[in-house]
Amino acid sequence: MIKIVWIACIGILSVISLYAQVKTTDRSEMTWVGYFNQTRFTDKSGLWLDLHLRLNDEFVNEVNQTIIRGAYIYYFSDNARLNIGHAYVTRYGQGSAPNVPEQRPWAQIQWFEKKKYFNLMQWFRVEHRFRRRVSNGELTNDYSKNWRFRYNFALTLPLKGHQVVAKTPFIFFNDEIHINAGKEITNNYFDQNRLFLGLGYQFTSHLNAHLGYMYIFQQEPGNHFVHSNTIRLFVFHNIDWRDKSEPQ
Numbered sequence: 001m002i003k004i005v006w007i008a009c010i011g012i013l014s015v016i017s018l019y020a021q022v023k024t025t026d027r028s029e030m031t032w033v034g035y036f037n038q039t040r041f042t043d044k045s046g047l048w049l050d051l052h053l054r055l056n057d058e059f060v061n062e063v064n065q066t067i068i069r070g071a072y073i074y075y076f077s078d079n080a081r082l083n084i085g086h087a088y089v090t091r092y093g094q095g096s097a098p099n100v101p102e103q104r105p106w107a108q109i110q111w112f113e114k115k116k117y118f119n120l121m122q123w124f125r126v127e128h129r130f131r132r133r134v135s136n137g138e139l140t141n142d143y144s145k146n147w148r149f150r151y152n153f154a155l156t157l158p159l160k161g162h163q164v165v166a167k168t169p170f171i172f173f174n175d176e177i178h179i180n181a182g183k184e185i186t187n188n189y190f191d192q193n194r195l196f197l198g199l200g201y202q203f204t205s206h207l208n209a210h211l212g213y214m215y216i217f218q219q220e221p222g223n224h225f226v227h228s229n230t231i232r233l234f235v236f237h238n239i240d241w242r243d244k245s246e247p248q
């Protein structure tokens with residue numbers, strides 16, 4: 001827990017430091033909808049899939065981005081796993097601007113801890129981003145390339161009982177910080193921070209969802225900063241083919 005507090009403090013201090021350098025800022029209102037699936041086939045292997053639709057402009061007026069992400073999962077244990085996969089991202093241009101595709105190989109270590117009154121999930125993700133460049137309003141065959149490192153922690157606190165089990169409402173809090181790296185990154189090594197708080201419900205041991213508010217603070221190339229107020233709805237569906245005792 002002390003480690004988590006230190007990481008959160010570092011993220012907050014980074015945001016404060018960057019805010020002092022602001023030259024131009026934008027604000028946006030977004031809606032994010034996501035579906036996450038982890039399907040376990042054996043004690044050691046499984047598959048990951050997550051799908052995202054992100055809307056912009058007063059929450060719902062424009063399609064901003066879609067993501068399709070998959071991975072192979074290797075289970076070290078029930079509470080620790082490694083993911084290696086690929087994501088395809090499309091950022092949609094507005095007006096005459098083209099849609100920009102991005103190829104994103106990624107790897108992640110994810111681990112879970114169950115405490116008496118809360119559950120803790122953490123993961124560390126590495127992404128290699130290949131985005132098509134735009135020149136004079138047209139897509140080129142060239143790509144920009146950079147690495148991005150992401151650390152995420154999430155707390156789940158049951159609103160009844162001591163653990164999150166089927167038919168349990170819960171509070172969900174998470175924070176995620178993104179750091180850029182690579183020779184094409186010059187001044188925006190800090191990419192963004194996503195802070196979320198919401199309410200969720202555990203429908204079965206395999207299915208839950210949460211809905212809430214997320215604040216995103218992002219630095220784009222140059223001293224351009226974006227503040228996003230975001231409504232976020234995520235659904236998590238975990239399927240375990242080793243266990244046929246409960247509907248999934």
